[in-house]
Amino acid sequence: MGEFTFYVKQGINHITDINGFDHMLFIVSLCAVYKLEQWRNILVLITAFTIGHSITLALTALDFIHVNHNLVELLIPVTILLTCIFNVLKPQKGKSLISLNYALALFFGLIHGMGFSNFFKTMMMGISDNIVFPLLAFNIGIEIGQLMIIAVFLIVLVIFTRLMQVRHREWMLFISGAGAGIALEMIMKAAGKV
Amino acid sequence: MMRKVLLIVGFLLIGQGSIAHPIKMTTSKLSYDKKSGDFTLIINFFMDDFSAHLERIYHQRAISFSNPPDSEKGMVNVYVNKKLLVKINKKPVAAGLTSLKKIEDNVVQAAFTINAGKGTNVKFIEISNALLFDSFPEQVNILHLDLPWKTERNVLQFTQAESYKAINLRP
Numbered sequence: 209m210g211e212f213t214f215y216v217k218q219g220i221n222h223i224t225d226i227n228g229f230d231h232m233l234f235i236v237s238l239c240a241v242y243k244l245e246q247w248r249n250i251l252v253l254i255t256a257f258t259i260g261h262s263i264t265l266a267l268t269a270l271d272f273i274h275v276n277h278n279l280v281e282l283l284i285p286v287t288i289l290l291t292c293i294f295n296v297l298k299p300q301k302g303k304s305l306i307s308l309n310y311a312l313a314l315f316f317g318l319i320h321g322m323g324f325s326n327f328f329k330t331m332m333m334g335i336s337d338n339i340v341f342p343l344l345a346f347n348i349g350i351e352i353g354q355l356m357i358i359a360v361f362l363i364v365l366v367i368f369t370r371l372m373q374v375r376h377r378e379w380m381l382f383i384s385g386a387g388a389g390i391a392l393e394m395i396m397k398a399a400g401k402v
Numbered sequence: 403m404m405r406k407v408l409l410i411v412g413f414l415l416i417g418q419g420s421i422a423h424p425i426k427m428t429t430s431k432l433s434y435d436k437k438s439g440d441f442t443l444i445i446n447f448f449m450d451d452f453s454a455h456l457e458r459i460y461h462q463r464a465i466s467f468s469n470p471p472d473s474e475k476g477m478v479n480v481y482v483n484k485k486l487l488v489k490i491n492k493k494p495v496a497a498g499l500t501s502l503k504k505i506e507d508n509v510v511q512a513a514f515t516i517n518a519g520k521g522t523n524v525k526f527i528e529i530s531n532a533l534l535f536d537s538f539p540e541q542v543n544i545l546h547l548d549l550p551w552k553t554e555r556n557v558l559q560f561t562q563a564e565s566y567k568a569i570n571l572r573p
Contacts (some may be wrong), residue, residue, distance in 0.1 A: 333429045334511050
């Protein structure tokens with residue numbers, strides 16, 4: 209497999225890996241407040257998340273910043289929990305909601321990027337030449353993976369809210385409740401390692 | 403208040419530059435020098451995984467890799483030749499250890515030379531990479547192929563389910 213294709217594939221596999229579902233859970237929790245007709249907002253939101261994680265992934269991978277990975281592993285589920293709490297507490301309409309969501313996606317993206325960096329740095333262990341090209345390919349893979357997650361999310365959203373006639377508020381509460389519960393368990397596990 | 407929280411989180415996030423390591427992985431690079439006809443194989447191991455594995459299979463104690471004695475180097479040479487098999491044009495070739503050193507906090511690098519024979523027309527390479535699979539079923543081994551006959555570098559991934567790869571270099 210060519211180098212570019214290899215790292216794109218690694219990026220896709222990393223974010224869609226069911227065994228390491230924290231990033232996936234964050235994306236789903238972030239999108240839970242949106243309805244199907246708001247898919248453009250979801251794309252903008254995911255772009256904000258991408259900008260955030262790309263910045264810290266690049267800075268960490270290129271050794272400009274060094275992070276405490278145990279703390280990052282704790283903060284990732286904290287971002288999920290906070291997103292779920294905001295979903296439930298914040299006003300359900302208006303521009304302020306969308307702006308807050310973008311800010312959260314961007315800021316929390318910074319933390320998730322540090323999480324991605326550990327896997328990327330492991331792949332580059334001792335293979336230090338030409339790190340920029342693999343980094344770009346890995347990031348593209350993550351972006352493709354995110355879009356795949358959102359596509360599946362939108363299909364499930366259609367099934368629940370259109371075919372099964374579940375009210376959107378109930379759908380959002382279900383996703384946020386489940387996300388918060390899983391995140392809490394992850395926080396308790398990660399807290400012991402910090 | 404928010405600014406203070408961000409400052410504290412930012413301070414706590416600062417850590418060492420080393421890799422935090424629960425991922426089970428080795429990275430390798432196989433390159434070819436046309437002039438000498440030698441392949442160079444570099445393998446990077448997580449030191450804790452590698453030493454634990456060697457200690458387990460060879461019943462040794464406290465392998466550290468800092469200033470490794472000849473006995474440790476010999477052990478690594480034997481182990482790698484047993485678990486990472488290279489065939490050039492269908493013929494098995496042996497790898498000879500040239501160096502064993504710690505390159506990062508928890509990373510040890512083993513370098514090998516493989517002599518394919520000067521002037522050999524390399525057409526077919528087969529690699530079987532089962533490093534550390536015995537101890538860690540989730541182990542993934544990545545190998546970069548840097549060959550003069552190919553414009554793009556190839557990257558191969560070996561897992562327990564797929565530990566053999568063949569590369570045809572004929573145009």
